[in-house]
Amino acid sequence: xxxxxxxxxxxxxxxxxxxxxxxxxxxxxxxxxxxxxxxxxxxxxxxxxxxxxxxxxxxxxxxxxxxxxxxxxxxxxxxxxxxxxxxxxxxxxxxxxxxxxxxxxxxxxxxxxxxxxxxxxxxxxxxxxxxxxxxxxxxxxxxxxxxxxxxxxxxxxxxxxxxxxxxxxxxxxxxxxxxxxxxxxxxxxxxxxxxxxxxxxxxxxxxxxxxxxxxxxxxxxxxxxxxxxxxxxxxxxxxxxxxxxxxxxxxxxxxxxxxxxxxxxxxxxxxxxxxxxxxxxxxxxxxxxxxxxxxxxxxxxxxxxxxxxxxxxxxxxxxxxxxxxxxxxxxxxxxxxxxxxxxxxxxxxxxxxxxxxxxxxxxxxxxxxxxxxxxxxxxxxxxxxxxxxxxx
Amino acid sequence: xxxxxxxxxxxxxxxxxxxxxxxxxxxxxxxxxxxxxxxxxxxxxxxxxxxxxxxxxxxxxxxxxxxxxxxxxxxxxxxxxxxxxxxxxxxxxxxxxxxxxxxxxxxxxxxxxxxxxxxxxxxxxxxxxxxxxxxxxxxxxxxxxxxxxxxxxxxxxxxxxxxxxxxxxxxxxxxxxxxxxxxxxxxxxxxxxxxxxxxxxxxxxxxxxxxxxxxxxxxxxxxxxxxxxxxxxxxxxxxxxxxxxxxxxxxxxxxxxxxxxxxxxxxxxxxxxxxxxxxxxxxxxxxxxxxxxxxxxxxxxxx
Numbered sequence: 001x002x003x004x005x006x007x008x009x010x011x012x013x014x015x016x017x018x019x020x021x022x023x024x025x026x027x028x029x030x031x032x033x034x035x036x037x038x039x040x041x042x043x044x045x046x047x048x049x050x051x052x053x054x055x056x057x058x059x060x061x062x063x064x065x066x067x068x069x070x071x072x073x074x075x076x077x078x079x080x081x082x083x084x085x086x087x088x089x090x091x092x093x094x095x096x097x098x099x100x101x102x103x104x105x106x107x108x109x110x111x112x113x114x115x116x117x118x119x120x121x122x123x124x125x126x127x128x129x130x131x132x133x134x135x136x137x138x139x140x141x142x143x144x145x146x147x148x149x150x151x152x153x154x155x156x157x158x159x160x161x162x163x164x165x166x167x168x169x170x171x172x173x174x175x176x177x178x179x180x181x182x183x184x185x186x187x188x189x190x191x192x193x194x195x196x197x198x199x200x201x202x203x204x205x206x207x208x209x210x211x212x213x214x215x216x217x218x219x220x221x222x223x224x225x226x227x228x229x230x231x232x233x234x235x236x237x238x239x240x241x242x243x244x245x246x247x248x249x250x251x252x253x254x255x256x257x258x259x260x261x262x263x264x265x266x267x268x269x270x271x272x273x274x275x276x277x278x279x280x281x282x283x284x285x286x287x288x289x290x291x292x293x294x295x296x297x298x299x300x301x302x303x304x305x306x307x308x309x310x311x312x313x314x315x316x317x318x319x320x321x322x323x324x325x326x327x328x329x330x331x332x333x334x335x336x337x338x339x340x341x342x343x344x345x346x347x348x349x350x351x352x353x354x355x356x357x358x359x360x361x362x363x364x365x366x367x368x369x370x371x372x373x374x375x376x377x378x379x380x381x382x383x384x385x386x387x388x389x390x391x392x
Numbered sequence: 393x394x395x396x397x398x399x400x401x402x403x404x405x406x407x408x409x410x411x412x413x414x415x416x417x418x419x420x421x422x423x424x425x426x427x428x429x430x431x432x433x434x435x436x437x438x439x440x441x442x443x444x445x446x447x448x449x450x451x452x453x454x455x456x457x458x459x460x461x462x463x464x465x466x467x468x469x470x471x472x473x474x475x476x477x478x479x480x481x482x483x484x485x486x487x488x489x490x491x492x493x494x495x496x497x498x499x500x501x502x503x504x505x506x507x508x509x510x511x512x513x514x515x516x517x518x519x520x521x522x523x524x525x526x527x528x529x530x531x532x533x534x535x536x537x538x539x540x541x542x543x544x545x546x547x548x549x550x551x552x553x554x555x556x557x558x559x560x561x562x563x564x565x566x567x568x569x570x571x572x573x574x575x576x577x578x579x580x581x582x583x584x585x586x587x588x589x590x591x592x593x594x595x596x597x598x599x600x601x602x603x604x605x606x607x608x609x610x611x612x613x614x615x616x617x618x619x620x621x622x623x624x625x626x627x628x629x630x631x632x633x634x635x636x637x638x639x640x641x642x643x644x645x646x647x648x649x650x651x652x653x654x655x656x657x658x659x660x661x662x663x664x665x666x667x668x669x670x671x672x673x674x675x676x677x678x679x680x681x682x683x684x685x686x687x688x689x690x691x692x693x694x695x
Contacts, residue, residue, distance in 0.1 A: 049474050049504050052669065052670065052673030052674075052677075053673075055673065055674075055677045056673060056676055056677055056680070058677075059676070059677045059680035059681045059684070060680060062680075062681060062684045063680050063681070063683050063684040063687070065684075066684045066685075066687045066688045066691070067684070067687045096477070101472075101476055101477030101478070101479050101480075102460070102477060102478060102479035102531075102533040104460065104464065104478050105461075105464075106464075107478075123530060123534055126534075134478075135477055138474050138477065141474065142474050142475060142504075277551075336499070340498075341498050341499055341502065342498035344502070345474065345498070345502045345503065345504050347471055347474070347503070349471065349472060349478050350662050350664075351664065352662075352663070352664055352665045353664060353665035353666060353667055353669065353670050354665070354669065354670065354673075355665065355669045356669035356670075356672050356673045361673075361676070365676075368680065
C-alpha cells in the first residue's frame with residue numbers, strides 16, 4: 001500500500017509539472033495543433049517584408065523543428081524545405097535582374113546585363129539592362145517572404161504525423177483519407193525497398209554499376225511494390241474498406257449532389273471575394289451557402305460510416321498553448337497596435353536599414369515558445385532523473 | 393564550383409556589355425518654376441491630391457525627361473512597390489504638401505504588391521493642343537513627355553473600358569498658356585538637378601522630334617494671361633461628346649479642384665536609419681540559431 005502510494009507520488013510530478021527540474025512524459029503533440037501553429041505563423045509572415053523579422057521567423061522555425069521533431073521518415077525533411085526556400089529566393093532575384101524594373105539616378109548601380117531591344121508596341125517590358133543594389137535587395141526580401149511561408153508549411157509537415165492528421169477528417173472523407181495515407185507512404189517504402197535490394201545485391205557480390213545492375217534493382221523493387229499493394233488491398237478488403245454500409249442509393253445521390261453544389265458555391269464565392277468587380281451576391285453569400293451545403297453533405301455522408309478510434313490523440317493544455325501562441329502572433333502582426341505599420345514593410349528605395357519593431361518581434365518570439373511548451377516527442381536525452389524516478 | 397564559374401562569366405558578360413554599349417546622353421532634366429513652362433516648351437506635371445483633401449499641384453520641368461524624372465525632382469518623390477520596383481508609382485509626395493508625406497499612406501496601402509485597380513495612381517497625358525486626356529500606355533520610366541504637354545496623376549480606380557476614373561480637370565486648366573518663359577529668365581532656372589543616369593540605362597523610346605512653331609503663329613486662345621488657371625475654373629467634363637474648344641469660364645467654379653503651383657523645392661532629407669535594430673535582430677537570430685544547434689547536438693549525442 002505504502003509502496004504504491006510512493007511510486008505514484010514519485011511518478012506524478014514529472015508528468016504534470018514541466019518546470020521544477022522534472023521532465024514531462026514524452027508524447028507526440030496533436031497534429032492539428034502543429035498545423036494551426038504553422039499556418040498562423042505563415043499568415044503572420046504574409047504581413048511583413050522586413051528581412052529582420054523574416055530571418056527571425058526562420059530561426060524560430062529551425063529551433064522548434066530541431067527541438068520537437070520525431071525520428072520518423074517525414075520528420076527529416078526540413079532541410080529540403082530550406083533548400084527549396086533558397087531556390088525560391090535565387091529565382092526571384094534572377095528574374096528581377098533579367099526583367100529589369102528600371103533604375104533611378106539615386107540607385108546604387110551594380111552591373112549591367114545585355115539589353116535586348118523590344119519593339120515599340122512591346123515597350124512596356126524590358127529585358128536586361130542596368131541592375132541596382134536596391135533592386136536585388138528588395139527582390140531577395142520579396143523572395144524571402146515566400147520562402148518563409150514555405151518553410152512554415154515544411155515545419156508543419158516535419159512536426160505533425162501525417163497519418164494521425166488524416167484521422168481528424170470527417171467520417172465522410174474517411175475513405176479518401178485512407179487513400180491519401182497509402183499514397184504518402186509510397187515514397188518512404190520505395191526508398192526502403194531500394195535499399196533492401198541494393199544491400200542484398202552487395203551481399204551476393206553482384207555488379208553495382210551499369211544498366212544491368214539498374215535492371216537488377218528496378219525489377220525486384222517493382223515486384224516488391226506490386227506484392228505489397230496486393231497485400232494491402234487484401235487487408236483493406238477484409239476490413240471492409242469501400243463498403244456502402246446501410247446507405248440507400250437515394251441517400252448516396254443526395255450526398256453527392258450536396259457536395260457538388262457546395263463545391264460550386266465555394267468556387268463562386270472565392271471568385272467573388274477576390275474580384276472587386278464581381279456582383280455582390282457572388283461574394284460572401286455564395287461562400288457561406290457553399291460551406292453550408294458542404295457541411296450538410298459531409299454530415300449526411302458521415303452518418304453511414306461508423307468508425308471507432310483506437311487511442312485518440314488528446315487535446316490538452318500543450319495543444320492549446322502551441323496553437324494559441326501561433327494564432328496570437330498572427331493576431332499581433334495584423335492588429336497594427338503599438339508599432340508603425342511602415343516598419344513591417346521597409347522600403348529599399350532609398351537604401352535604409354530596416355527597423356526592428358518591438359511588438360512583431362515579441363510576437364514571433366512568442367510563437368517560438370512552442371519549442372518548449374510542446375512535450376518532447378522522444379524520451380529525454382539525459383536519463384539521470386528518469387532513472388531515479390522510475391526505479392525507486 | 394561550376395556555379396562560381398558561371399557567375400564569373402555572367403559578370404564578365406555584363407561588364408563588357410556595359411562597356412560596349414553606347415552610353416545614352418545623360419538626362420538633363422531639371423525642375424523649373426511654373427512660369428518657365430510655355431505652351432510649346434517644358435512639360436507640366438500635375439498631381440491630384442483631392443483624394444486626401446488637397447489641391448491639384450502643378451509644376452514644371454524641362455524636356456527631354458521621363459515621367460518618372462518629372463515626379464522625382466524639385467521636391468517631388470515617389471515610392472515603388474516591393475514587388476515591381478520603383479517603376480511602379482505607388483506613393484507620391486511633394487515636400488510642400490503635408491511636409492512631404494507620401495500618399496497613399498502606409499496604413500492605406502503597404503506598397504508590397506501591385507495596388508488594386510480600384511485604388512492606384514493612374515497616369516494621363518495631354519499632348520499640346522489636346523483637349524482630352526489619354527491614359528498612358530507606358531510606365532512612368534518609359535514615357536517621355538513632349539514639350540508643351542501635361543502629365544497628370546490621379547488616385548482612384550479605373551476600368552478597362554475607360555469609362556470610370558477619368559480626370560475631372562481638363563488639360564486646359566493645367567496647361568501652361570504663356571508663350572514665353574516668365575519670371576527669372578536671366579538666371580539659371582534651378583540647381584536641383586537630377587544626378588546622371590548609370591551607363592546603359594534604358595530610358596525608353598526616344599521622344600518624338602517636334603519642331604516648335606514660331607511664337608507668331610500662336611492662336612489667340614493661347615494668349616491668355618500667364619496664370620489664368622490659378623483661379624479655380626469650371627472643370628469641364630472630359631467625356632463631352634462634342635469636342636468643343638473649352639472656353640475658360642472664370643466664374644462658375646466648382647469646389648474640389650483647386651489648382652496650385654508647386655514651386656521647385658529641395659528634396660526631403662533622407663535618413664539612412666540606425667544600425668542598432670539590425671544588430672539586435674542579428675543577435676536574436678544568432679541566439680535562437682545557436683539554441684537550435686545546441687539542441688540538435690544533444691539529440692545527436694543521445695540518439
